Amino acid sequence: MIALLLIAYLVIGLLVAKAFVYFDGPDAESPGIAMFFCLFLWPIMVLLELSASSSASWDGWAERLASSNGPTTAAFGKDTAMIDPADWLELAKALPVGGKSSHVHNCGSGRKLLVEHKPNGYAAWCYRCGEPGFVPKARPPLAERIAALKERRDIDQKAVLTIKPPLPAVFDPREWPLEARVWLYKAGFDNDWIEDIGFYWHERLKRVVMPVLSDLNKLVFWQARGFDPAFAKYLSPELGADQHKPIYKAEPVRPVERDASVLCLTEDILSANKVGQVVTGWSLLGTKLNALSEAEIAKFGASKVLVWLDPDEAGVSGRRKIVPQLRARGIDAKAVRADLDPKLYPLEDIRRKLLVHSAT
Numbered sequence: 001m002i003a004l005l006l007i008a009y010l011v012i013g014l015l016v017a018k019a020f021v022y023f024d025g026p027d028a029e030s031p032g033i034a035m036f037f038c039l040f041l042w043p044i045m046v047l048l049e050l051s052a053s054s055s056a057s058w059d060g061w062a063e064r065l066a067s068s069n070g071p072t073t074a075a076f077g078k079d080t081a082m083i084d085p086a087d088w089l090e091l092a093k094a095l096p097v098g099g100k101s102s103h104v105h106n107c108g109s110g111r112k113l114l115v116e117h118k119p120n121g122y123a124a125w126c127y128r129c130g131e132p133g134f135v136p137k138a139r140p141p142l143a144e145r146i147a148a149l150k151e152r153r154d155i156d157q158k159a160v161l162t163i164k165p166p167l168p169a170v171f172d173p174r175e176w177p178l179e180a181r182v183w184l185y186k187a188g189f190d191n192d193w194i195e196d197i198g199f200y201w202h203e204r205l206k207r208v209v210m211p212v213l214s215d216l217n218k219l220v221f222w223q224a225r226g227f228d229p230a231f232a233k234y235l236s237p238e239l240g241a242d243q244h245k246p247i248y249k250a251e252p253v254r255p256v257e258r259d260a261s262v263l264c265l266t267e268d269i270l271s272a273n274k275v276g277q278v279v280t281g282w283s284l285l286g287t288k289l290n291a292l293s294e295a296e297i298a299k300f301g302a303s304k305v306l307v308w309l310d311p312d313e314a315g316v317s318g319r320r321k322i323v324p325q326l327r328a329r330g331i332d333a334k335a336v337r338a339d340l341d342p343k344l345y346p347l348e349d350i351r352r353k354l355l356v357h358s359a360t
């Protein structure tokens with residue numbers, strides 16, 4: 001297939017070169033241009049075309065397959081050939097949900113066979129054969145699905161009844177589902193950093209649990225982030241009317257010229273861990289400052305308190321209340337305004353921003 005295309009392009013190139021010679025005569029400059037066109041430009045175009053078509057088919061086919069829940073051949077009509085699942089199904093099953101990998105297909109050498117584990121089934125595409133493959137996952141009956149949904153809601157409801165974090169814990173991020181890891185990778189955390197700060201995956205809750213420790217290293221609270229839109233994104237223990245949310249205090253694991261005398265308050269735990277590599281980073285676990293946290297901040301005695309919440313409505317209105325609240329207590333507090341959540345900036349950018357704000 002590839003060889004045929006290449007030959008076709010070269011023949012066309014040679015014809016074009018001949019045409020130039022024919023129209024301009026043998027003395028003109030055009031044979032040179034034509035030779036260049038023929039020898040260099042065409043092969044480059046062929047290569048560009050091939051790389052574009054292979055990635056385009058890899059991107060597009062999976063979506064086409066995903067939109068179809070029908071039996072394998074129905075998705076493509078009667079004429080479309082499918083790769084034999086015996087060639088690839090086990091490879092796809094070995095992947096985590098959302099995972100993709102490329103392999104050698106029995107049609108030739110090179111890793112031309114791409115397989116993917118999708119939420120609704122297993123998919124393949126060989127871009128030498130130009131053929132897809134898809135095996136849908138069997139959908140459990142409705143009653144079973146409702147029972148499973150109820151069971152997961154029950155697990156959530158039970159978990160929030162206690163400040164003891166849910167166990168067992170999977171600490172190695174390499175064993176987590178892809179989307180859970182990607183959430184942290186996107187904020188600049190790598191596997192070692194994730195392990196250092198003690199985040200873990202809880203299989204039954206299907207969430208990343210972030211433990212909150214006291215100054216005495218006692219577990220006092222936790223927050224869990226989920227990835228299934230059918231369930232609450234964040235889960236944390238329910239507090240009684242007389243209980244206050246604690247502060248999450250980040251540890252300096254990857255310090256970048258850290259000035260611990262400056263205290264930066266953030267909304268979420270990831271952000272506190274990012275700013276906590278540059279200054280002292282604490283998360284309020286929300287956008288409100290309760291009396292206990294306020295007293296703790298005063299006791300810390302920072303040279304400067306920077307309030308850097310997310311740039312959304314809740315964050316901005318929180319910041320507008322918290323800064324005057326701290327100043328009323330005689331604390332040198334200042335708001336940090338930025339276009340993004342603190343967690344989304346690289347450490348060097350955070351350092352530059354906080355330096356500017358703490359200097360004035």
Ligand SMILES: [Zn+2]
Pocket residue numbers: 105106107108112113126127128129130
């Ligand atoms: Zn093939």
